[in-house]
Amino acid sequence: MKYVKDYMNTPVFMVEGNTNLQEACKLMLERGVGSIVITENGTPKGIFTDRDAIKAIASGLSPNDEVRLASTMQSLITVRPSTDITEAVTLMLQNKIRHLPVVDEKGNIVGILSIVDASKAVQDLRP
Secondary structure (H helix, E strand, C coil): CCEEEHHHHHCEEEECCCHHHHHHHHHHHHHCCEEEEEEEECCEEEEEHHHHHHHHHCCCCCCCCCEEHHHHCCCCEECCCEEHHHHHHHHHHHHHHCCCCCCCCCEEEEEEEEHHHHHHHHHHHHC
């Protein structure tokens, strides 16, 4: 059996919800990631993805100082490191998400599972 911990990535990039859209996009580009977990006083509150950036701009928002991530982020859907990888992949498919934060028993973000990681897991499970 394979688990999320076998495929997740670390570290997870996190920023406060008052970070502006432009800064978040720059960080994602510099770090080569498709998502950033949004925190409030260090507590995970949501996730901002490359898709969210496209939606924000397409809806007429300008990536300037007035647009804060807290207003564009998505709710967090999470799994534990011990979650069966097929369960995690199913969750991603059902919710049409490409980034799945991984939390420990205390609710701390310890990793992230991307759609690329999930694809590798599916390949590994094939006979």
